[in-house]
Amino acid sequence: MLRITELTLPLHHPEEALPAAICRRLRITPRELVRHVIARRASDARDKTDIQLVYSVDVNVRDEAAVLARFRKDRGVQRTPDTRYQFVAKAPESGVSLRPVVIGAGPCGLFAGLILAQMGFRPIILDRGKVVRERTKDTWGLWRRSVLNPESNVQFGEGGAGTFSDGKLYSRIKDSRHLDRKVLTEFVKAGAPPEILTEAHPHIGTFRLVTMVESMRETIEQLGGEYRFSTRVDGLDIATDAEGKRRVRGLHLHTGDTLEADHVVLAIGHSARDTFAMLHAAGVYVEAKPFAIGVRIEHPQSWIDKARFGADAGNSILGAAEYHISHHCKNGRTVYSFCMCPGGTVVAATSEEGRVATNGMSQYSRNERNANSGLVVAIDPARDYPGDPLAGIALQRHWESAAYVAGGSSYKAPAQRLGDFLAGRPSESLGSVVPSYRPGVHPTDLAQCLPDFAVAAMREALPVFGRQIPGYDHPDVVMTGVETRTSSPVRFTRGDDFQSLNTAGLFPAGEGAGYAGGILSASVDGIKVAEAVARSIVG
Template sequence: MLRITDLKLPLHHADEELAAAIRQRLRITPRDLVRYTIARRAHDARDKTDIQLVYSVDVNVRDEAPVLARFKKDKHVQPTPNTAYKFVAKAPEGWSGPRPVVIGAGPCGLFAGLILAQMGFRPIILDRGKVVRERTKDTWGLWRRSALNPESNVQFGEGGAGTFSDGKLYSRIKDPRHLDRKVLTEFVKAGAPPEILTEAHPHIGTFRLVTMVESMRATIEALGGEYRFETRVDGIDVATDDKGARRVRGLQLHTGDYLAAEQVVLAVGHSARDTFHMLHAEGVHVEAKPFSIGVRIEHPQSWIDQARFGPNAGHPILGAAEYHISHHAKNGRTAYSFCMCPGGTVVAATSEEGRVATNGMSQYSRNERNANSGMVVGIDPERDYPEHPLAGIALQRQIEERAFVAGGSNYHAPAQLLGDFLAGRPSTKLGSVTPSYRPGVTMTDLALCLPEFVITAMREALVQFGREIPGYDHPDAVLTGVETRTSAPVRITRGDDFQSLNTAGLFPAGEGAGYAGGILSAAVDGIKVAEAVAQALRV
């Protein structure tokens, strides 16, 4: 089978034109083309009046060898890669060795647990939150009634933070083993739409993610895995030998129970601040890492569609338009869009009382009125919080506390019109854009919440973005604060064997450990760590 990449056709092409383009590209007759399947479809909208669809297709031809020989120097015609997943290990029949423990049931922990279960190692999966449907009820409690459950919310519980997001399933990772394909394939088995296997920028949305997470839990349990929800890990028991080498031997649970464990996957997510403090206190190697802070920005989705697609706005293949923009400001800071949610909503994403944090969420349909995105500014430890490995957490909390007060101390979020933000004056009323954040917003001045260098960089960037996307700097666009959970402010450092640099048996993984960003990359990291655990178990 051959794979053709970068095959371009007009947006409005007829179905039969794709087969004709394949034949023309390979210089073969209709008789020689046996069949084809679409491997990937993207679009090129740089010219809004002539949007092109860009295909990768897998093709069966009648006589492959001479066709391939003609294109041996053409990178766009190559043998179709083998993307089938191959297990690196399998537990012996009737495995009775130590059961690996996975802390966290987000995308990383979910796939670590799944792979370990599929290899026969019967993992135990711990999560401080609740099963996904109960967790959803608690999350709606904050959004509808300003009632926060610190152990069950947007950040904590089955499915992780990605459950309440746009459900994006793409990343910039380049993996020669195609582990991302394993992730997408398992999602489809669990109920995701098959289109995620071919779309260049696949997404799922919150409601579908809920049922998929439940299905994957059932698969893990059927393979001998075990879940323990509402179980927080409050301590890690580390043994030190006479040479000073450290090794995990168990976990102290908040219930008072002790769980013996020799192989522990730490997939706690980027908001497990108390866990980061506990690990640092226990001597696990933790270091500060860069992250970003800012706000969410909302425009009517129709404005973004028109700006990106022009006369083709609303075409069903294109769907709701996205954007990715960045600007390096004069003060040396970079402002950029983050976690853009087409046709979505801004959601309350705090996990701690007395603090406000925001995120973005979309359903699969992406048909809500507004587009929203994080508009954030990068910060780094050496420049902004050099005093302690956990100083980034303190900075996050300080900003979130300011937002809580500015919003009215009731989990309403502080908000400001873009025009007022640029002019440096507080907002007192809304314009033509209705914010989607619940439980509600309080119009104010976001300079009360964010550092001056963030405000300065954002003001400069927003003007530039208005030149790139017409209408982006419309004075009625709404900024809602604050966006602080872009990534973990720490890295739990690991070596080439995926174990903690100074604590054997502890496998830091995913976003919370500083090794992923988003659902797909976190899930891929979970697979890699599960493989490392399996190999360690078989030594």
């Protein structure tokens, strides 16, 4: 089978245009084309008056050798790569003395547990939160009744923070082993739409993620894995061997029990701040990491569709339009869009009492009234919180607490019309753009819950973005604060063997450890770490 890449056709092409284009590209007759399958489809809307679809296609032809010889110097025509996943190890038939433990049941922990289970290692998976459906009820408790459960919310529980998101399944990771394909394939097995295997920017949405997470848990349990929910790890049992090397020997649970373990995957997510502090106190190597802070910004989705697709706005192939923008400011800061959610809602994402944090979420249909994204400003440890690896957490907490007060101390979020924000005056009411945040917003001045440098940078960037996307800086656009959980503020640095630099047997993984950013990259990292655990166990 051959793969053709960069095959371009007009948006409104008829079905028969694709095989005809394949024949032209390969310089063969229609009789020589046996079969074709779309491997990937993307859209190119740089010219919104002439939107193109860009295909990668796998084809069978009658004389493959002749075609390959004809295109031997053309990278656009190659043999189709083998994307099948190959396991790196297998558990001994006699079993292992101590089962590997995975802390965290988000995307990273889920795939670490799945791969270990598929290799026969029967992992134990711990999560401080609840099973996904109970967790969903608790999350709605905050959104509908302003009641926060600090152990079961948008951040904590089965499925992790990615469950309440747009469900994006693309990233910028370089993946020569096609581990991303393994992730997508397992998601389809668990109930995701097959289209995620071919779309250039696939997504799932919250409702589908819930059922998929349940299905994958059942698979892990059928393979001998074990889940323990509402189980928080409050300490490590670390021993020093004869060579003076620290090794993990067990986990102290909040119940008072100790779980023996010598291979522990640390997939705790980016908001487990108390666990970060525990690990730091236990001497596990940790360093501060850059992240970003800002707001959620909402526009009517129809504005974004028209700005991006012109007359083709609303086309079912194109779906709801997205955007990715950035601007380098005079004060040395960079403002950029983050986690854009077409046709979605802004949600309450705090995990701590007396604080407000926002995030974005979409369903698979992406058919809600507004588009939203993070409008955030990059910050870095050396400049903004030097000296203490946990100082970024203190910075996040400070502005989340300020947002709680600015919102009326009731888990409502502070909000402001964009026009008022640019003018430096508080909003007393909102305009034509209706905010989607639950449990509600309080019009105010966002400058009181953001660093001065972030306010200045966003005020410079917004008119620039308005020239790039018509309507982006409309005065009635709603900004809701604060967006602080863009990524982990720490990194638990690991070596080439994926183990902590100074604590053997501890495998930092995923977004919370500073090695991923989003569902797909966290899942891929979970696979890599599971493989490292397996290699370590079998020697």
